[in-house]
Amino acid sequence: MSVKANVFNPVVAADRVDYPQLEHTIQNWWATHNILQQYLHRNEQSEKRYSFLDGPITANNPMGVHHAWGRTYKDLYQRFKTMQGYKQRYQNGFDCQGLWVEVNVEQALGLKTKRDIEDYGIAAFVEKCKERVFTFAKRQTEQSIRLGYWMDWDNSYYTLSDENNYTIWSFLKKCRERDLLYKGHDVMPWCPRCATGISNMEMEAEGYKELTHLSLYVRFPLLDRPGEYLLAWTTTPWTLAANVAAAVNPELTYAKVEQDGEYYYLVESLLSVLKALKGRDKGEYKVVETLKGSEMVGWKYQGPFDELPAEKGIVHTVIPWKEANATEGTGIVHIAPGCGKEDFGLSKELGLPAIAPVDEFGVYKEGFDWLTGKQTSEVGPLVAENLTKKGLLYRPQNYKHRYPTCWRCKTELIFRLVDEWFISMDTLRYEIMDVVRQINWIPAFGFDREMDWLRNMDDWMISKKRYWGLALPIFDCQQCGNFEVIGNREELQARAVAGWEEFDGHTPHRPYIDGIKIKCQKCGNEVSRIKDVGNPWLDAGIVPYSTIHYRTDHEYWKQWFPANFVTESFPGQFRNWFYSMLVMSTVLEKTAPFKTLFGYATLMSEDGTPMHKSKGNMIVFDEAAERVGSDTMRWLYANHTPEQNLNFPSIPTDKDMQKSAESGLPVRLSEKWMLTRRTLDKIWNVYWFFVTYANIDQFDPTQHQLPMASRSELDHWIISELQQTIRDVTSGLEQYDTTKPAEALQSFLEDLSNWYLRRSRERIWKSQLDDDKLAAYLTLYECLTTLLTMLSPFMPFLTEEIYQNLVRSVDQTAPQSIHLCDWPQVDQALINEQLTNETHLVMRIVGLGRAAREKAQIRVRQPLNALYVHVPTVAEEEALQRLSDQVLEELNIKHLELMSADSAMLNYTLRPQVKILGPKYGPLVQKILGHLKGLSAHEAQEAATQLNSTGTLTLTIAGQEVSLTPNEVEVLATARPGFVTAEERGYIAALETTITPLLREEGMVRDLIHFIQDMRKKAGFNIEDHIGLAIYTDRELAQILQPYQTEIMSETLALNLLLSISPRDFPSFEEVYREHISPESTKKLGNYTIDIVLGKNVRDGKHV
C-alpha cells in the first residue's frame, strides 16, 4: 500500500478532547488571522440592518457565570443575524457611574464616611472611581472574549462618557420644559452610612432582610381623661421623639380595657396582645366599653417626648387613617411625619407638622436633648429606658420582620425627610404605558409586570447626594426659588458667569463642574449647580439615544433606532433598566426604544439556592470556562428555558483538576455537566468517524459530485431531515427561542449518528470507493458541515475547529472561518415527509423486533430465519416491503413476512376515535364508549370482523340504532398468545425462533468475528491495518468454520488465515496477541475450545 498524505488531519477520540485547551488554540488562531475584524465588517455593505442594544454591564467586578448566560444570548442572536447578512453595530456597553463603584473604592481606600471622602478629596476620589471602572471594563472584555463573545471591543460605550452625560442633560431639560421635574420634600428610605436616599427602584429584594428589632408598646396619657391611655405600638423606637399624632381606623371597633386600675384603648380584635404581654407585672384585664375608632378622633394626648425642645408646641391628636389595620400591634399607630412615608402623606393631608429628627448620617440633630448626637441605630434600648422612667412604657418586645437594608452596604435603612429631585409620574406613566404596548415582550408576562410596575411607580427620584455620577445640570436659585436645567455643554458655557475656566478641559463630573455659576433668569442671582449626582439608571436608560448619536447625527440615529432587540435578566430590570429606558424614550420621542425585549430568569447554584460571594457558592466565570469550557457552558444556556431559574451545576474541584493533570486526561465532569457535554462529544464522534474513514479511502469531498438521484433512500432521508432541521432552527431563532432550535439540532444529530451512520457502516466498510460509498461520504459530509454551520452561533470554538479540518483544509476558496459563512437556506424540494414517516416506521419495527428478541432471549448476533410483521395500513405494508432490507440487517434476520389481516397470529380489538365520535353523537358518546368497553374479547373480535368486512358496525345504544364506520372506530390488530411477539398500537412483530444447525453455525461465526475484532483493538491495531490470523481448535469446529474462512478474513482484515487442529502448525506471521476461549472463559463459543492468534503480517519482506 502506498503511503499517501491524509486528506484530513487525523482526529483524536472524543474522550481525549480537552475542550478548554482546544478553545484557547482556536482563540489564538482567530487572533492571528484577524477573524473577528473580518466578522465585524463582513456585512458592511448590506442594506439589511439589525440593531442590537446591549444593556451595559456594571464595570465594577469581574464577570460571573450569570453574566455569561445573558451574553450567550446576546452573542448567539448577533451571530445568527450576521450569518443572515445583516449589518450590525456590535457595540458592547459598560455601566460606570454610581454608588456601587463608590462603595468599592471607599473600601479599597479605607474610607468610612462621606467626611472621609471629602478629606481625601473629591477630585482624587472621582479619579479612583474612573480607574476602577476602566480596570474592570478591561477585565470583563477579556472574560467576554474567553466566552467567545464577538463584539466590536474597541468601540464599547461607557456611561461615563461626555456624550452619555450630555444626552441625559438634554433629556432632563426636556423634562423641565414639560414641567415634569420638581424638587420634592418627601420621606425617603435613607442609608445613614452612604448618607444618601435610596430610590424605590433600588429597594431590591436582596435589600430586604429578616431582622429582629426592639418594638415598644407605649402608652400615651389622654389629656382630658385622667388614668386613661392610648396603647400604641412601634417597631422604630427612635421615631417616637418625632411623634405628632396617633392614628386609629375610624371603621374599626376599639375597646376600653381596665387593667391594674388603669384604662387602655386599643382595637378590639387585638385584645390578645394584652394576654400575650401579660407578665409578672401586669394583672388581669377586662373590657369596660367598646367604641368606634371614629369616636376617638380628635382626642388629645400627651406625647412621649414632649419635654424635648423639638417637640415644643406640638399638639398631639388622634387622627383617622383608613390604613391603620388590626393585624398586628394595637390598632393605634404612632405617627411621625418626619420618619415615615405614610406618616408624611397623612401630615400633608391633615396639615400636621413634620419633625425631622436626624441628619444625613442618621444622627439626632440639635433640639433632642440627650438624644442629640446619637445614632438612630443605637437608641432603641435608651428610649425604652427613658420611657420606663417616665412611666410610659407598657412593654418592650423583640419583633422579627422584613426590613429594608442598603442594597450596596447592607446598612439598615431609616426613613428620613429630605429634599430630593423627582420626575413626576402623574401623566407620564400613562404615556409610558402606551409605549409599553408597542413592544414585543418575551416571555409575554413581562408586559404585565412592566404595566404593574408603571401603575404603582411613585415619582422617580433622580438625585443622589454623592460624588461619582452624572452631574445633575440643575441650578436651584436660593434667592427666588426658580430653578433651571442646562441642556448641554455649549449652553452651560454660554450661561456660565463663573467657574468655566476651572471646568474647561474636564469631563462633566464633580468636583470641577461644581464651581460653575450661572445667572438666575428670574432674579439675576448667581446660582450654583445642586451638589447632587444623578441616579445611575439615568445613565443606562439613555443609551438607546446616546450610543447612536442622537444629538449629533440624527440621520445615523434614525438608521439604528429603535433597537430590534434587547435582553437582560428580568428580575429587577422591570423597574431598572427597562423602566428607565421607557421613561426617557417616552419623554424624548414618545416611542419605544426597542421592539423586542427578551427576558431570562436568575442563575442559581446547583442546589437551587442563590449564588453569593459571601456564601462561597459563587462560581467565577474564568474557572467555569477553564474547567468545563465555554462551548459547553453556552450549550447549557441555550438548552435552558429562559423564563425559569437556571441551576448552574457545580464545576470540577481543584482536586479534580489536579487528578486530571496527573493522569494527563481531560478532567471528568459531573453527571449534570455530561448531559450537556455529551452533545459535543457526539458531534466529535461523528466527525471522528468521518475523518477516520475518509482518510482511509482518500476521500476528498471537493473531488466528487453525485446528484441526489444517484443516492440511496437513506441518503435522501437524512438530507430531508437536514432540511427540516434548517427550517426549524431558523424559525426558532427568528422568534428568539434557543431551546427549540437546540432540540432540533440535537435530534438531527441523533438521527445522523444513531441511524444514518449506523446504517451506512456497511456501505463505508466496503473495500472499493464505488458510487454508493461516495454517496454515503458526500451525504455525511454535507450533513456534518451544514449542522456545524447552524451550531456555530451556539458553540463557536468547537465548530471552528472542525470546520478548519473538514472544509478549509480541502477548500481554500471557502470562507476562512465558519463564522464568516452564510446561514444555510432550506431547499424545500429536498424535504420528503413520506420518507421521514417510512424511516420512522422502519425504526419502530426494528424496535419491536429487538423487543421480541429480548422476550425470546435470543441475542441479535444469532441469525434467525423470519420476522412476521403486521402494520395498520396498506401504504405502510408497501413501504415496509420496500425497506425490508434495513429491518432485516438491523435485526440479523433472513426474511420478512407481512401478516395478512386473516393471519392466525392476529386478534382484533376496537379503538373508538373520540375526537370524531364526540362532536357527532354528543352526550351519547359516553354510552357508546361504555358499550364498546363492555364487550368481551370474543365479542370485540366479532365486532371487529363485522366492521372489517361490511364497513359498518351497527349497535343499539339506549334504544337508538347507531352505525359506526371504520373512521369512527379503528380496528387494531393485537398478537394472539403463543408467539414471541412485540406490539405497539397496531404494529406487531413476531419472531420465528427456531434455530437450525445452520443458523447456529452462522451465529458462532459472527461471535468469532466479534471476538477477533475485539482482539484487534486490544492488540493495538489501527482500523485499516491488515493482520495475520491463526485459529487452533478441534476437528468438529474446524470443519464448521471451513466454509466461512473468506468471510472471517474479509471482516477482520486478515491477509491469511491458518485454521488448524494442531498446535504445531506455525503461522507465517509474527505473533502479536493471543486469546484462549473455552467453556470456562468469559467469552464463549458454544462448548468449543479455541485459540486465536493475531499477528503482524509480513509480505514481500515488509510490514503491510
Next chain:
RNA sequence: GGGCUUUUAGCUCAGGUGGUUAGAGCGCAGUCCUGAUAAGACUGAGGUCCCUGGUUCGAGUCCAGGAAAGCCCA
C-alpha cells in the same frame, strides 16, 4: 394586602385551539450491541397531573375558589 410566576414520574422538565393508554431526559433495574467505548440501542418499574368546586358528552388542558413555593410591590 396587591401583581407576576411556578406546582405533572425519585430528579429536571415537555405537554398549540379540551378527545379517553399523559411524554422526554437523567437516575434505578434488566438485557443487547459495539473499531463512537465517559458512547449507543431495547425493555421494565415508577403518576391522585397541588386541592376543591364548576363548565362540558368528555378537563392535565377552560372558569372560580383555595394551598404551597419563588419574585416584585405596598
